[in-house]
Amino acid sequence: MNLDKKYDESQSLLSVNDLKTWFPVKRGFFSRQQDYIRAVDGVSLELFSGETLGLVGESGCGKTTLGRTLLGLEPVTSGEIYFKNFLLNHAGRKQMNRLRQEMQVIFQDPLSSLNPRMSVMDIVTEGLVQFKRIEGSKEDHARRLIKEVGLSGDAIYRYPHEFSGGQRQRINIARAISLRPEFIICDEAVSALDVSIQAQVINLLISLQEQHQLSYLFISHDLSVVSNIADRVAVMYLGQIFEKGKTADIIHAPLHPYTRALIAAVPVPGKERQDKFAEVKGEAPSTATPPVGCRFHPRCPEAMPVCRETPPPLRRFEDREVRCHLY
Numbered sequence: 571m572n573l574d575k576k577y578d579e580s581q582s583l584l585s586v587n588d589l590k591t592w593f594p595v596k597r598g599f600f601s602r603q604q605d606y607i608r609a610v611d612g613v614s615l616e617l618f619s620g621e622t623l624g625l626v627g628e629s630g631c632g633k634t635t636l637g638r639t640l641l642g643l644e645p646v647t648s649g650e651i652y653f654k655n656f657l658l659n660h661a662g663r664k665q666m667n668r669l670r671q672e673m674q675v676i677f678q679d680p681l682s683s684l685n686p687r688m689s690v691m692d693i694v695t696e697g698l699v700q701f702k703r704i705e706g707s708k709e710d711h712a713r714r715l716i717k718e719v720g721l722s723g724d725a726i727y728r729y730p731h732e733f734s735g736g737q738r739q740r741i742n743i744a745r746a747i748s749l750r751p752e753f754i755i756c757d758e759a760v761s762a763l764d765v766s767i768q769a770q771v772i773n774l775l776i777s778l779q780e781q782h783q784l785s786y787l788f789i790s791h792d793l794s795v796v797s798n799i800a801d802r803v804a805v806m807y808l809g810q811i812f813e814k815g816k817t818a819d820i821i822h823a824p825l826h827p828y829t830r831a832l833i834a835a836v837p838v839p840g841k842e843r844q845d846k847f848a849e850v851k852g853e854a855p856s857t858a859t860p861p862v863g864c865r866f867h868p869r870c871p872e873a874m875p876v877c878r879e880t881p882p883p884l885r886r887f888e889d890r891e892v893r894c895h896l897y
């Protein structure tokens with residue numbers, strides 16, 4: 571058992587091996603050649619029971635596609651996804667239905683992910699009704715769930731537009747925990763909220779995790795937000811993991827030039843701004859035509875000749891993994 575935190579490293583909940591999610595695109599109108607958007611391009615990671623793994627990177631780096639692939643919402647091009655030692659790639663519809671109850675998602679925009687015509691009671695019990703898991707009154711279930719996320723019981727009779735952004739995200743969370751899942755993907759779940767409300771929602775997620783031994787994959791473009799909740803962090807760039815390690819190590823001693831650039835770009839609470847790190851310049855290239863060699867080399871302030879020719883593998887370095895020729 572990890573003594574700093576509450577998760578158990580002997581209990582793997584989710585294991586991803588060399589996962590690829592590619593989407594075919596035509597090179598040009600008359601071209602017969604096919605290119606691929608390599609949204610997820612050889613990702614391996616592990617999530618332990620009760621753990622929060624932060625997944626950070628710029629917009630378009632593939633983190634949301636990775637989350638959608640784990641939930642079965644995008645087809646796997648190659649690689650393996652094990653959930654509780656069950657290979658999801660080969661799951662039939664019936665098995666997937668059963669597993670879906672244990673895997674839930676909370677999206678960024680609380681309003682668009684809630685049906686405006688449904689009452690809060692119907693929203694938070696929708697999954698329970700669908701999977702025939704209502705015992706007793708639906709109203710009682712709805713009241714219990716809505717109180718768990720810090721709203722008053724009467725809220726179940728109201729509609730999404732009657733709530734603030736933070737309250738709507740609490741309703742989303744109530745819906746996500748209704749089936750008592752073990753795994754929740756939080757996809758930019760607090761990004762649309764004010765900073766003070768972000769902190770409240772993160773505290774709620776942490777408290778629900780402790781009560782229910784939940785595991786989160788917490789996807790965000792904002793490393794400072796991730797640092798408030800994640801036990802470990804994986805940094806993603808152009809479809810690949812560039813650095814992975816314990817949150818404190820990543821925040822206080824980042825190894826990869828891209829991680830250092832991310833830290834330079836965002837204020838980290840309790841730390842002075844990391845001006846010693848260069849901010850990353852320019853736009854990320856397309857995942858349809860990733861640069862040869864290290865994918866980060868056109869933007870890297872420390873690029874060497876080898877970086878333009880040879881792609882670095884993800885290597886173990888001390889207590890973390892890093893994809894860079896410097897290590």
Ligand code: SF4
Pocket residue numbers: 826827828864865866867870871872873874877882893894895896
């Ligand atoms: Fe920079 Fe080279 Fe490391 Fe890539 S491999 S991050 S280009 S130093």
